[in-house]
Amino acid sequence: MAVDRRKLIVEAAAQSFALFGYKATTMDQVAKLANVGKGTIYTFFSNKEELFDEIMNLLIREIKQVADAEYDADRTFFDNLNRILHRILDFREKHQLAVKLAHEVRDMGTPKAIEGLNKLEEAIIGYIQAKIQIAIDKRELKPCDPKITAFVMLKLYLALASEWQHSHEALAKEKIAELFKLYLLDGLTMA
Amino acid sequence: MAVDRRKLIVEAAAQSFALFGYKATTMDQVAKLANVGKGTIYTFFSNKEELFDEIMNLLIREIKQVADAEYDADRTFFDNLNRILHRILDFREKHQLAVKLAHEVRDMGTPKAIEGLNKLEEAIIGYIQAKIQIAIDKRELKPCDPKITAFVMLKLYLALASEWQHSHEALAKEKIAELFKLYLLDGLTMA
DNA sequence: AACTGACTGTATTTCATTTTCGGTCAATTA
DNA sequence: TAATTGACCGAAAATGAAATACAGTCAGTT
Numbered sequence A, B: 001m002a003v004d005r006r007k008l009i010v011e012a013a014a015q016s017f018a019l020f021g022y023k024a025t026t027m028d029q030v031a032k033l034a035n036v037g038k039g040t041i042y043t044f045f046s047n048k049e050e051l052f053d054e055i056m057n058l059l060i061r062e063i064k065q066v067a068d069a070e071y072d073a074d075r076t077f078f079d080n081l082n083r084i085l086h087r088i089l090d091f092r093e094k095h096q097l098a099v100k101l102a103h104e105v106r107d108m109g110t111p112k113a114i115e116g117l118n119k120l121e122e123a124i125i126g127y128i129q130a131k132i133q134i135a136i137d138k139r140e141l142k143p144c145d146p147k148i149t150a151f152v153m154l155k156l157y158l159a160l161a162s163e164w165q166h167s168h169e170a171l172a173k174e175k176i177a178e179l180f181k182l183y184l185l186d187g188l189t190m191a
Numbered sequence C: 001a002a003c004t005g006a007c008t009g010t011a012t013t014t015c016a017t018t019t020t021c022g023g024t025c026a027a028t029t030a
Numbered sequence D: 001t002a003a004t005t006g007a008c009c010g011a012a013a014a015t016g017a018a019a020t021a022c023a024g025t026c027a028g029t030t
Helices: A005-020 A027-033 A039-044 A050-068 A077-095 A097-107 A111-137 A146-166 A173-186 B004-019 B025-035 B038-044 B049-071 B075-094 B098-108 B113-137 B146-166 B173-186
Strands: none
Touching: A005 A027, A005 A039, A027 A039, A050 A077, A050 A097, A050 A111, A077 A111, A077 A173, A097 A111, A097 B075, A111 A146, A146 A173, A146 B004, A146 B146, A146 B173, A173 B146, A173 B173, B004 B038, B004 B049, B004 B098, B004 B113, B004 B146, B025 B038, B038 B075, B049 B075, B049 B098, B049 B113, B075 B098, B075 B113, B075 B146, B075 B173, B098 B113, B113 B146, B146 B173
């Protein structure tokens, strides 16, 4: 059986984007890594952007798998949510491609890298949104706009898990879970 | 009475930083605007950074005044908080200096501009923190870490008032207040 | 028919030169 | 003689022209 050139290209591209980011990945580079003529890439992907989109979609699928692996219908919504958010952010900050793109956005503001990470964030929000809808249907949560709620939950989690430590001691995973529950689920008003 | 050169310098600097940002404000520029020899600036401020700090402190004091003007001890904590956050963010996005610095951070990442805005954010959090402490003492809020809570409140408000509209229709001020109450005060769990 | 890599025009990088700017201090002013 | 000034300094940044690198093409090869 002949080699699957498309697969070679995708693997080479994934490696290169993760190692060098969007801008510093060249089509010549990918072609060489994949042992393929540059023209061959253009028979599968019409340009660099499309190739990058393919890689980002793979990353998003990977993250969904990680999240699904953590989900357990027997647990409470809150328990699942906390575990999933923790796993997703942990995965993201360990995954070479996500880290590299974040640096690229910070250091150079590469538009395509910004777009890629936005798409990733949207995917995460979409995922959480679905879980929230289920929880609302099960009367586990008050009725609320699932999209805004998912957005707020991710932002709150990011604020506690990531932004807080920019100027303070990092919060432990359990502390974050506790705060998350206090602020968003129980609320701050006296009983 | 002789002219108050320090005051002239501070006024010129405030104008220049607001008009051109940190980087594009030159000491020669400030001296000329203030009708003062450049050396004179250095008898009051030991360098550009200190002059900038003075201007930032003035801005912070101004914001505190705006917030205090909105505060009314007779209203509920939540009502006050919403009004204050709205006024502060509104003030900030209308104040030339704050806007200019935000652009400078976005476009060029000027370290001193980043530092200045961080200081401003810290001041806002400190202000809210004090109000939260009062509310806790009055048994209007559950006991909680006032600093983290202030941080979370600001972040949530910013997420709803500013970040949300990056990819969606902006939320009305009243809608934001309603969501703010739902998420942080009442909580999402069913009664 | 599938694949290749030399080729092309544009975009980016490089680098030597010029200009700008924060900060100093000897001269000047009041 | 204390306060004020602006010419001056070295370091840093802007400039621009020449060199290089790149995405995408396509005539030629397998």
